[in-house]
Amino acid sequence: MTAKKHSVGEHLRDQGVSRRAFLKFCTASASLMALPPGLIPAMAAALEQARRPSVIWLSFQECTGCTESLTRSHAPTVEDLILEMISLDYHHTLQAAAGEAAEAAREQAMKDNFGNYLLIVDGSLPGPDANPGYSTIAGVSNYAMLMEAVEGAAAVIAVGTCAAFGGLPEAAPNPTGAVAVMDLIKDKPLVNVSGCPPVPMVISGVLAHYLAFGRLPELDEYHRPLAFFGQSIHDRCYRRPFYDKGLFAETFDDEGARAGWCLYRLGCKGPSTYNACATMRWNAGTSWPIEAGHPCLGCSEPRFWDAGSFYAPLSVPTDLSSTQVLTAGAAGALVGGTVATLARRTVETAAASRQPVTADELEQTL
Amino acid sequence: MTALTDPMGFLLFTKGPLFNIAIAIFALGLLARLAEILLLGRRPNFAEPRAGEWLPGLRTVVTRTLPDPGTFKRAPFNVVTGLIWHIGFLVALLLFIPHIELIKGLFGVSWPGLPNPFVDLVTAVTLVALAATLVHRLNHPVKKRLSTVEDYLVWTVTFLVVLTGYLAYNRLINPYPLALGLHILSAELFLIILPFTKLTHIFTAFIARWYNGASFGRRGVQS
Amino acid sequence: MPALSSIPVRVQTMPCGTTDCGNAVPILHEVRHALERLIATGEGTQIDLNAIPFGPEDEAHLLAVLGVGEVRATIDALGPTHVQETAIPGVWLIDYRITEDQRLALHLDIGDIPEILRTQRQDLDTALTTLDARLTSAQDRAPFEY
Numbered sequence: 001m002t003a004k005k006h007s008v009g010e011h012l013r014d015q016g017v018s019r020r021a022f023l024k025f026c027t028a029s030a031s032l033m034a035l036p037p038g039l040i041p042a043m044a045a046a047l048e049q050a051r052r053p054s055v056i057w058l059s060f061q062e063c064t065g066c067t068e069s070l071t072r073s074h075a076p077t078v079e080d081l082i083l084e085m086i087s088l089d090y091h092h093t094l095q096a097a098a099g100e101a102a103e104a105a106r107e108q109a110m111k112d113n114f115g116n117y118l119l120i121v122d123g124s125l126p127g128p129d130a131n132p133g134y135s136t137i138a139g140v141s142n143y144a145m146l147m148e149a150v151e152g153a154a155a156v157i158a159v160g161t162c163a164a165f166g167g168l169p170e171a172a173p174n175p176t177g178a179v180a181v182m183d184l185i186k187d188k189p190l191v192n193v194s195g196c197p198p199v200p201m202v203i204s205g206v207l208a209h210y211l212a213f214g215r216l217p218e219l220d221e222y223h224r225p226l227a228f229f230g231q232s233i234h235d236r237c238y239r240r241p242f243y244d245k246g247l248f249a250e251t252f253d254d255e256g257a258r259a260g261w262c263l264y265r266l267g268c269k270g271p272s273t274y275n276a277c278a279t280m281r282w283n284a285g286t287s288w289p290i291e292a293g294h295p296c297l298g299c300s301e302p303r304f305w306d307a308g309s310f311y312a313p314l315s316v317p318t319d320l321s322s323t324q325v326l327t328a329g330a331a332g333a334l335v336g337g338t339v340a341t342l343a344r345r346t347v348e349t350a351a352a353s354r355q356p357v358t359a360d361e362l363e364q365t366l
Numbered sequence: 367m368t369a370l371t372d373p374m375g376f377l378l379f380t381k382g383p384l385f386n387i388a389i390a391i392f393a394l395g396l397l398a399r400l401a402e403i404l405l406l407g408r409r410p411n412f413a414e415p416r417a418g419e420w421l422p423g424l425r426t427v428v429t430r431t432l433p434d435p436g437t438f439k440r441a442p443f444n445v446v447t448g449l450i451w452h453i454g455f456l457v458a459l460l461l462f463i464p465h466i467e468l469i470k471g472l473f474g475v476s477w478p479g480l481p482n483p484f485v486d487l488v489t490a491v492t493l494v495a496l497a498a499t500l501v502h503r504l505n506h507p508v509k510k511r512l513s514t515v516e517d518y519l520v521w522t523v524t525f526l527v528v529l530t531g532y533l534a535y536n537r538l539i540n541p542y543p544l545a546l547g548l549h550i551l552s553a554e555l556f557l558i559i560l561p562f563t564k565l566t567h568i569f570t571a572f573i574a575r576w577y578n579g580a581s582f583g584r585r586g587v588q589s
Numbered sequence: 590m591p592a593l594s595s596i597p598v599r600v601q602t603m604p605c606g607t608t609d610c611g612n613a614v615p616i617l618h619e620v621r622h623a624l625e626r627l628i629a630t631g632e633g634t635q636i637d638l639n640a641i642p643f644g645p646e647d648e649a650h651l652l653a654v655l656g657v658g659e660v661r662a663t664i665d666a667l668g669p670t671h672v673q674e675t676a677i678p679g680v681w682l683i684d685y686r687i688t689e690d691q692r693l694a695l696h697l698d699i700g701d702i703p704e705i706l707r708t709q710r711q712d713l714d715t716a717l718t719t720l721d722a723r724l725t726s727a728q729d730r731a732p733f734e735y
Binding site for chain 1 (some may be wrong): 374406463
């Protein structure tokens with residue numbers, strides 16, 4: 001893997017990519033980054049000159065779903081091109097090398113590109129105070145490996161909800177003491193590409209943005225790229241007109257569900273979820289969960305596993321306990337009853353101890 | 367990622383632990399107040415009743431709820447604005463579909479809702495009417511003198527509940543989890559202060575009206 | 590994906606024609622503004638339809654209104670790209686696809702001619718060398734082979 005010999009433009013021309021193909025690639029990238037089409041010429045010019053960066057991909061407490069998402073994304077040609085534009089020097093699921101050779105490749109790439117490589121992380125990791133034995137690679141704890149790798153990184157991209165927010169490993173009761181990457185890394189540019197898994201084009205979109213503009217995209221307060229996470233699912237949902245008209249599916253098999261009405265009452269977390277599914281869709285742009293008739297789970301938001309039932313509407317409290325309410329009510333009734341009894345007793349005592357008073361006696365008290 | 371400072375953490379806190387605390391305080395306080403009122407009852411009346419109690423009681427619940435011409439002539443602003451925002455508040459509270467879902471989740475009962483844009487319009491009108499009541503209270507010399515800290519507290523919390531709901535529905539605060547969390551938080555404040563302020567009238571007003579009518583009816587007086 | 594369309598679920602959209610058709614109508618108005626700009630200043634506009642939250646029938650409605658015009662072209666680079674002039678002169682529909690015939694992007698181009706149809710200056714750099722090479726190899730061969 002030879003990094004940084006050519007600019008991206010030269011590298012692609014060596015691969016026999018014509019100018020029109022390159023323009024088409026830029027169009028696709030701009031489209032997936034939600035950039036206005038007017039920016040395409042500037043982007044093409046920048047990409048032409050960009051250097052191919054070295055990328056080190058670390059996988060910690062994860063299910064490989066994020067890598068699956070990226071490698072099975074809907075536009076293999078474009079994905080191939082983006083992967084051509086970077087030099088992926090370590091990814092222990094995808095690389096051919098194994099064992100010590102693989103680790104040696106990682107160390108070599110880190111040394112050669114110190115200060116310049118992109119570090120991609122998927123999966124959460126046991127925090128510094130947790131038992132490091134819950135997750136190790138080649139006998140090295142995830143924490144130690146991340147801290148070593150981040151030293152020479154130009155920027156860090158946390159891919160998937162586990163890396164971005166802790167995800168499933170961090171869900172209550174968090175047995176492994178899992179933390180998110182951004183809990184540990186404070187002094188490097190960091191992008192969270194959340195989602196379980198993230199929309200594949202979002203992963204490559206962030207890479208393309210970094211290549212085209214030499215910096216990370218604009219981010220929201222969760223360090224997510226605004227181009228993809230700037231609007232909620234609800235705001236971009238094609239079923240939104242039904243919400244506005246008050247037309248809701250109430251079960252998964254009623255008239256409303258068949259007619260494609262809003263899924264709010266079936267637990268859709270679209271209003272509080274920020275992601276690009278509504279416009280980018282999944283599986284070759286075929287469809288996405290809500291179009292398939294399933295409410296949004298809110299997988300790109302922090303703590304989505306602990307945010308109550310997937311099928312309870314957003315307005316319903318997360319851990320309802322009717323016994324608690326009944327107990328409180330019963331206790332209240334008891335208190336009220338006691339107060340009333342005491343008051344009545346005071347009145348009765350006063351009435352019982354009442355003595356007749358003459359007008360003279362009253363006058364003396366004045 | 368469990369910090370309260372992030373919007374989703376805040377929303378989950380208001381939807382989870384804080385909601386349970388608020389609803390427990392509400393249930394405890396309200397039941398205590400109602401049990402006290404109902405158990406204390408009234409002094410027994412040994413006089414022979416001249417007529418029934420129930421029918422006049424129920425009639426008064428209706429007649430005292432509807433504005434009577436005399437009151438309207440004396441204080442048209444109070445009657446009109448008061449009715450508008452009370453009805454608006456009830457429509458938003460009971461006929462907005464997410465609220466119906468919440469009640470269904472809590473008590474298992476539900477009813478049909480109204481289309482969201484209609485509830486949105488009603489909410490906007492309610493906000494204007496509520497603001498008008500405050501302006502009126504501050505400009506009316508007698509009312510200003512009569513008003514206590516409690517009155518302003520009750521107005522503020524009621525207004526906040528409606529305002530945050532309006533902002534959240536129209537997505538005027540970003541991100542949405544923060545907007546929804548603020549709305550739930552103000553509703554929880556409302557629930558917590560309800561049993562201990564004059565907001566209790568939500569539950570006691572109709573009891574009091576019935577009591578009046580029943581008492582009149584028993585004495586054979588027109589209510 | 591024929592299997593998907595054979596699932597007997599028909600999704601209802603907002604009634605078209607009378608008041609609105611989900612999100613197709615606003616786009617048509619955007620096209621109208623772009624046409625006015627093209628006529629007044631000659632400046633073209635590209636609209637990325639992938640960035641619009643379309644329901645299943647919005648796109649069909651939009652394309653039905655725009656109709657089919659005189660020019661149709663296919664570019665073979667990184668898979669096919671279909672360029673279609675609509676029945677509205679100056680409004681072009683560009684469907685970027687990859688070899689597996691999956692869509693990369695769908696643009697409306699409001700202008701004289703879409704950029705991707707023009708000869709690219711960068712490719713012109715190699716035009717003379719390519720032609721010279723072919724001339725040389727043609728001279729090497731016997732004329733009757735042509």
